[in-house]
Amino acid sequence: MVNLENQIFSSYKRNPVLFDEIFDEKGQVKEVYSKLFNLYGEHSINAYVNLNEKAKASFFNQGITFQVYDKKKTQEKIFPFDLFPRIIPPEEWEIIESGSIQRSRALNLFLWDIYHDKKIIRQGVVPMSLISSSANYLDQMVGLNPPGGIYNHISGTDIIKHNDGQYYVLEDNIRCPSGVSYVICNRTALKRALFGVFDHYKTYSVTNYAENLLDLLETVKPKGVDVPNVVVITPGMYNSAFYEHSYLAKTMGVELVEGRDLFVENDFVYMKTIKGPVKVDVIYRRIDDAFIDPLEFKPDSALGVPGLFAAYKKGNVTLANAPGTGVADDKAIYTYMPEIIRYYLNEEPILNNVHTYHCSRPKELKYVLDNIQNLVIKPVDEAGGYGISIGNRLTKKEIEIVKAEILINPRKYVAQPIMSLSVHPTYIDETESFEQRHVDLRTFTVLGKDREFVLKGGLTRVALKRGNLIVNSSQGGGSKDTWVLKT
Amino acid sequence: MLARVANNLFWMGRYIERSEHIARYLRVNYFSSLDAPNQISQSRQFVLRSMLTLVGDPDANKEGSIDEAEVLFKIGLDPNYPSSIINNVRNSRENANSARDLISTELYESINKFYHFISQYDANVYTKNGLDDFTRNVTEMSAILRGKVRSTLMHDEIYAIIIMGANIERATQVMRIISAKYNDALKAQGSYGDKFKNSFEWTTLLKCTESYDMMRRHYKKTPTSITTLEFLILNPNCPRSIMNSLNQVCKHIKILDNKKKYDRDSTSFLVGKVRAEYEFKSIVDIEKDIQLIINDTLNHLYEISQKMEKEFFSY
Amino acid sequence: MSLEYSITYKAENTYEESVREAYWQFLIIPEENDSQQFISIDFTNSLDATSEFSINGYGFKTIRVHPKGEFKSIAFEANFKLIKKEINPFDFEPEGDVQKSFEKIQELDFKVDHDTFLKTTDYTLIPEKSKNLFTFDTNQSVFENLRALSSFTHHYIKFNSEATDVYTKLSELLNIRQGVCQDFTHLFCAFARLNGIPARYVSGYLHQGNGYFGDSQMHAWAEAYVPFVGWIGFDVTNNILAGTDHIKIAHGKDYSNCSPLRGVVFSTGKNETVHSVVVSSQDQQ
Structure with missing residues (x-):
């Protein structure tokens, strides 16, 4: 039962169909949340509104903002942040952490393989088309051995909890995953606003990310370098993630550079300092592949460093993540993740993949046609959400059209069950009350040479629009502090 | 430190200092003129023209009369006028942004708050009756920033660059203020005893540089052209004097360039040379040709800035 | 018998406004291979900027120049000397069994091995409606088919140095046919890739003693992989x-790599x- 004396939850409406992170199916507060629930209940709605406003002002004054352009005027906005944290119990975190590491390691081995012998393709485990038709596969990376054998130094894994209470991975981000700075800012903001609640829970700290990142980046230094000079490269201060870039450089204590601060001479990379050139050994790059070197990739890129790729190829500098990692976070690769994990690690996947039915396989095709109203149909070769049909939102007539299209070219389609993201009570400004909102979780995994690290926390993203499943900040998503409890 | 970022920090220091001096000049001149002893000094047109002169726009709307609200808006909050206070503060924040990983969180937060304060200031309130409040806030927030620079940054190269920028700019602004008030003093010579030497404008000048109280304590007499200029140019203990700024620049260049080697092409050499020149100047030299020393000083400061750019900011 | 070639490559860039900073990368050094033996290289520029030798992403030698200071024009000159063995291009063991060749190119391993040069790129994309302009005859060997393709292409397109530029794509080319x-x-x-034959774009120099089409700049030709034989130009x-x-x-997937x-x-x-490019030769005993 929702305690009606608990003021700030008095108008909370629980939709029993959705998996609520803090209330069980009977409407009882789950054990792990009970103390927090009571502590928040001590606040009147007004007091809570007040705290919320202060937290927002703190973000704004610290300049943890992004810019919105409309009608010639640029406006600065903060990322919406919710003061009610999400708790991940230790036994669940154990699965998430080991599962994230497992996926990152498998993806790393996969990348090594597809840029070397391509055994996984030759043995028919994944189809050739996954790499031959991928725009993110870089021929220039074939045969190149990245320092320490690491490609995806930093991975962001997007995980949801389905209405069966199980965690599922929706996406692996291994290009330039962002968001980690918000994990730390959210924690700071929550500590400032509601420090008292931390007395009642033993939560892992999230501020150790930068030191671990630096340590692990130092393990993949180029050969012959003793103490590597690490830098972070950013597209510049107008990039929407600039705050994060500067935050990471600052907390690692390394230089934040732009392309124009670097130059290449005799295949070594240098930065231009007030005392002349200083050699750079490891570059944590927050610039996409296409822009890192105008002499090798997109020729009109002003963000990159001419000659950088040649220096990298020669082994004189480390790029993290390695160029060409994007091929492994394509949607099509995702569907093969269980096979990829089994193939390279000889282990069963720890985290669930959303099951994918390949219409190219006759049995699966039959299942898809029979159960289309419960499935999402996706073309394998389209990106960005094009051509997706969601079964339960189609009319009978539309279902017949989709079926016909699948039958014409079954190879072109895959299908997945419709996933339902769990919900979490979230404070909504407009109604000044808590409401259910869908959430996901992005974990941050760092791979080094023979070592790995997962940030014990991660970014819980919230879809702020009612009923919306899209949690991306570009689409109006917010975030929550995420507590991983110590055992 | 990256050359580009060093340049940005240098200018961050300069822009903060610049907005402070402009803001104070507006306030002091406007309010001093209200009960000035001399008719010209009291004239609103004269005061507004003086303000425009300071920001480098002496000939704006030269023929007609100038509108008070327009001038105040232009210098204070006009986003389209490059020398406005709001643009100076915006520039200092942009520069801070690009060096955000190097400066302290506390300093950045103060600059950011400063910018938000100005960008949210109601222009109508400001031009009608907010001049005092607005400019006082600008000068106070600049003072806070100065404190944050001194107390939340390591006194290393980063600090040295910011301090050098601030001091070169301070000397430049003080000299420009001297220049503007010198010209005002020439124009505002009445027919009574308040000739050039004893002009009311010298008091205003001292107030514009926050030095009036110090000066009175030091000389114990009503300011004259000679005592004022001596104090503001040559007195090393006056924190706003040219001499003091040069001493600061000289001290901090040594953090950036600790070579003992004699190199007459270096910034360090130039700074030392200019400083020595002022150290052994006397007010008698200055009095002979005030305009000359104004021009010389501004030229020297410009040269130092150029030299720094060449030596440290461009590779 | 061998020939000694001497190649002079010149480029001159002029700018209306001063250039603050510039980087150039030249991909003009002849490859060292079985038939090409390198003797000397001499590369200069009018600004006396240093030249750096490096290897690009596809493994070919490049020269990079990054002048210091501002300028409005710069001239480059490269002189290469190399020895080229006389080649009889028909001197190879032909495919024995036509059917085997066509089976080979269907094998997964073959496709994986040659993935890079089987890909369709922006420059080698044939519009749907033109895909049947040329088809392979599986009764003929792959080599014969490629010769037929060469002949077809040669006759289908008319040489005209004014008609296209470096950005021209096939959809336009097939319209203007020049x-x-x-x-x-x-x-x-x-067309080779469309039919499962790995093919790569080659850039190089052509010695024009024999009245060939080409021009006084760089030349381009193709290399195709004939099963059981190897790459043939x-x-x-x-x-x-x-x-x-x-x-x-x-060589590369298309012009953009070369x-x-x-x-x-x-x-x-x-x-x-x-x-400008000048290629001259003299016999070697």
Whole structure:
């Protein structure tokens, strides 16, 4: 039962169909949340509104903002942040952490393989088309051995909890995953606003990310370098993630550079300092592949460093993540993740993949046609959400059209069950009350040479629009502090 | 430190200092003129023209009369006028942004708050009756920033660059203020005893540089052209004097360039040379040709800035 | 018998406004391979900026220049000397069994091995409606089919150095049916890949003693992989096999991997580039 004396939850409406992170199916507060629930209940709605406003002002004054352009005027906005944290119990975190590491390691081995012998393709485990038709596969990376054998130094894994209470991975981000700075800012903001609640829970700290990142980046230094000079490269201060870039450089204590601060001479990379050139050994790059070197990739890129790729190829500098990692976070690769994990690690996947039915396989095709109203149909070769049909939102007539299209070219389609993201009570400004909102979780995994690290926390993203499943900040998503409890 | 970022920090220091001096000049001149002893000094047109002169726009709307609200808006909050206070503060924040990983969180937060304060200031309130409040806030927030620079940054190269920028700019602004008030003093010579030497404008000048109280304590007499200029140019203990700024620049260049080697092409050499020149100047030299020393000083400061750019900011 | 070639490559860039910073990367050094033996290289520029030798992403030698200081014009001159063995392009063991060849190219391992040069790129994309313009005859050997493709391409496109530029794609080429070596080569590669034969774009120099089409700049031809034989060069523009007069620099998926000069120049206003190439030879005993 929702305690009606608990003021700030008095108008909370629980939709029993959705998996609520803090209330069980009977409407009882789950054990792990009970103390927090009571502590928040001590606040009147007004007091809570007040705290919320202060937290927002703190973000704004610290300049943890992004810019919105409309009608010639640029406006600065903060990322919406919710003061009610999400708790991940230790036994669940154990699965998430080991599962994230497992996926990152498998993806790393996969990348090594597809840029070397391509055994996984030759043995028919994944189809050739996954790499031959991928725009993110870089021929220039074939045969190149990245320092320490690491490609995806930093991975962001997007995980949801389905209405069966199980965690599922929706996406692996291994290009330039962002968001980690918000994990730390959210924690700071929550500590400032509601420090008292931390007395009642033993939560892992999230501020150790930068030191671990630096340590692990130092393990993949180029050969012959003793103490590597690490830098972070950013597209510049107008990039929407600039705050994060500067935050990471600052907390690692390394230089934040732009392309124009670097130059290449005799295949070594240098930065231009007030005392002349200083050699750079490891570059944590927050610039996409296409822009890192105008002499090798997109020729009109002003963000990159001419000659950088040649220096990298020669082994004189480390790029993290390695160029060409994007091929492994394509949607099509995702569907093969269980096979990829089994193939390279000889282990069963720890985290669930959303099951994918390949219409190219006759049995699966039959299942898809029979159960289309419960499935999402996706073309394998389209990106960005094009051509997706969601079964339960189609009319009978539309279902017949989709079926016909699948039958014409079954190879072109895959299908997945419709996933339902769990919900979490979230404070909504407009109604000044808590409401259910869908959430996901992005974990941050760092791979080094023979070592790995997962940030014990991660970014819980919230879809702020009612009923919306899209949690991306570009689409109006917010975030929550995420507590991983110590055992 | 990256050359580009060093340049940005240098200018961050300069822009903060610049907005402070402009803001104070507006306030002091406007309010001093209200009960000035001399008719010209009291004239609103004269005061507004003086303000425009300071920001480098002496000939704006030269023929007609100038509108008070327009001038105040232009210098204070006009986003389209490059020398406005709001643009100076915006520039200092942009520069801070690009060096955000190097400066302290506390300093950045103060600059950011400063910018938000100005960008949210109601222009109508400001031009009608907010001049005092607005400019006082600008000068106070600049003072806070100065404190944050001194107390939340390591006194290393980063600090040295910011301090050098601030001091070169301070000397430049003080000299420009001297220049503007010198010209005002020439124009505002009445027919009574308040000739050039004893002009009311010298008091205003001292107030514009926050030095009036110090000066009175030091000389114990009503300011004259000679005592004022001596104090503001040559007195090393006056924190706003040219001499003091040069001493600061000289001290901090040594953090950036600790070579003992004699190199007459270096910034360090130039700074030392200019400083020595002022150290052994006397007010008698200055009095002979005030305009000359104004021009010389501004030229020297410009040269130092150029030299720094060449030596440290461009590779 | 061998020939000694001497190649002079010149480029001159002029800019309307001063250039603050510039990087150039030249892909003009002849490749060292079985038939090409390098003797000397001499590369200079009018600004006396240092030249750096490096290897690009595809493994070919490049020269990079990054002048210090501002300028408005710069001239480059490269002189290469190399010895080229006389080649008889027909001197190879032909495919024994036609059927086996066509089976081979269907094998997964073959496709994986040659993935890079089987891919369709922007420059080698044939519009749907033109895909049947040329089809392979599986009764003939792969080599014969490629010769037929070369001949088809040579006759289908008319040489015209004014009709196209470095950005021309096949959809346009197939409309105007006029172009230069680069266009011939792209079209050939496209049809070869469409039929499962790995094909790559080759840039190089052509010794023009024998009245070939080409021009006084760089030349381009194709190399196709014939199963059980290996890579064979097809100069589609002249409808011959690449031989002793073809001095190879680099290969790639298409022109964009092989452009002789890539540059990043920070300047405003117009600029102009003039290139020239002279290839001369003398017999070696």
